Amino acid sequence: MYKFDVQHIRLGISACLLGGKVRFDGGHKRSVYCSNELARYFQFVPVCPEMAIGLGAPRPSIRQVQFAEQIRIQNVKGELDVTDELQRYCQQKVATLDFLSGYILCAKSPTCGMERVTVYKAGTNNGSKSGVGVLAAALQQQWPQLPIEEEGRLNDLHIRENFFTRVYAYHDWQMLQQSGVSRHKLTDFHARYKYLLLAHCPKLYRELGPLLADASLPEAAVAERYFVTFMAALRHQASRNNHTSALQHIQGYFKKSLSKQQKAELSQAIMDYRNGLKPLLVPLTLINHYLQEFPSPYISRQVYLNPHPQELKLRYAY
Template sequence: MNEKIPVGISACLLGENVRFDGGHKRCNFATDELAPYIRYEPVCPEIAIGLDTPRPALRLVELQGGEVSLNFSNGKGEPMTRQMRSFSQRKVATLSHLCGYIVCAKSPSCGMERVRLYQPDSNVNRKAGRGLFTAELMAAFPWLPVEEEGRLNDAAIRENFVERIFTLNELNQLWRSGLTRSKLIAFHSRYKLSLLAHSQKAYRELGRFVAAIDNWDSLEAYTCEYRQRLMDLLKNQATRSNHTNVLMHVQGYFRRELNSPQRQELASLIDHYRRGLQPLLAPITLLKHYMAEYPNSWLAQQRYFEPYPEALRLRYGH
C-alpha cells in the first residue's frame, strides 16, 4: 500500500485559479493531509471546454421533459451543454483507473448533489441538480468513491471516503497482478472485520456471494460484481454499535491468554467506547498490543486495524 493512489479532483480544490471569478477553492484536507498518499489528477471541465477565467458564471437550467441545459447565468451566449457533455464523455472514458474523486460542491459542472437547478428565464430554483461532468463520472463508475470538498469537513464522511479509496486501490492492485479465485477470497478475508463494522446484514450477504464464486464462469465478470457490492457496502458509515460488535469479537481471541484484570480492563475500554467516553483508537490500540504479544495470523492480516495510514489520524475523534 506504499504506491500513491490515483484520485481525480476538481482543479480549483488544489488551489488552481480556474473558477469563474478567477479564484480557487483550495481544500486543505486534500492538499495538506491526504496529498502524501495520493497522486491527484486535476480536471476543470469548464476550462477544458475552452472557457476563460474570469468568465460569466454557469448555471443548470431545467427544461421540459427533464432535460438539463448548461447556460450562462447572465442570459447571454449559447448554452454550453453539448460541449460539456462531449468533453465529459471523452474524459471520463480515460478515468477507469481512479480510486476516488473529490469534486467542488455546488458547481454546475462538478457538484455531486444539491446543485441549484433553475427554471428558464427566472431565478426560481431548487437544489436538486448534479454537475454535468460529475453526473457522467458517477454513471460510468457507480462503484467509485466520490465526495464533495465541503462534506469532507465531516469527520465520519471523511473517514468513510478515505477508507473506500484505500480499499479500492488494493482491489485494483490485485486485479492488475492477475485475478485468481484464491486471491479474491484472500482479499475478502482481509476485510471481514472492516465490512462487519459497516453493515452486519450486507456483510453476511457479501459473504454468501463470495462463497458462490465457483458458480461464475467468468472471473472477470465476478470481480466486477464483487467490486460493486463491496463498494456499496462500504458506503454505509461504520457505526459505534457495529464497531463495538467487532471489538468484542476480537476480544474473544484473547480469552485464554489474558488474566482476569487484563480481560476486565479490555472489556471496560470497549464499553467506554460504546458509551462514547473513549475514541475508537483507544480499544484498538490495546488490542494491537495484545496482537503483538499473542500473535494470531488471521487477526494480523485484518485491514480493520489499519485501513489507511495511521498518520491521517481519522480515528482520533470518534
C-alpha cells in the same frame, strides 16, 4: 499489516481546490486540507471541464437551466450554451480515469457538484437544488463504485473517515485486479476485510460469503458482484454498535492468550467505547499491543485494524 505507500494512490480533484485560478471570476477555491494535508498521501489529478472546453478565466458564469425536456448548461443571459461540449468532454475524460481510486469535487458547481446543484427554471432566477454537475454525473455513470465526495463535506469527520476508508479499499481492489483475480484471491481478500465489513454493514457482509461459495457462477461474475456489494457495504457509515461487535469478535481470538487481568482490561475498554466514554482508538490500541505480545496472523492481516494511515487521523470521530 498492510503498509501504505505515500502518494501511491491517485485521486481526481476539481482544479480550483488546489488553487488553480480556473473559476469564472478568475479566482480559485483552494482547500487547505487538500493542498497541505492530503497532498502528502495522494497524487492529485486536477480537472476543470470548463477550462478544458476553452471557456477561459475569467468568463461568464454558467448554470443549469431546466427546459421542458432537458437541462441545458447556459450563461445567465442564455445566449451561450455549452451543454454538448461539456457533456462530450466529461464523458471522454472520465473514460480515461480508470486509474483513480477516488475523486474530490467542488460543491455547487454546475459541472463538478455532486449533489444539490441549483437548477434554474428557464427564463427565471428561480431554482431548486436538485441538480448534479455534468462531470459528477459522468463519473457516477462510468465508475459507479468509485468513492466520490465534495470537499466541503469532508469537514464532517464521519463522512471524511468513510470516504477515505472506501478510497483505500477501492485501491486495494485495483491492486487485486492488476495481479489477476481468482477465487482463491477473492476468498483471501474477503477474509482480510471481514471485521471492517462487519463494522460497516453486517447484513451485506453476510451476503458476500455465500456469493464467493457459489460454484455455479463464472469467476468473473462472482468478482463483479462481490465488488459491487463490497463497496455498497462500505458506503454505510460504521456505527458504534457495529464497531463494538467487531471488537468483541477480535477479542475472542485472545481468550487463550490473555491473563484474567488483561481480558478484563480489554473488555472494559470495549465497553467504555460502546458507552461513549472512550474513543475507538483506545480498544484498538490495546488490541494492537496484545498482537505484539501474542501474534495472530489472521487478526494481524485484518484491514479493520489499519484501514488507512494513522497520520491522517481519520478515526478521531469515533
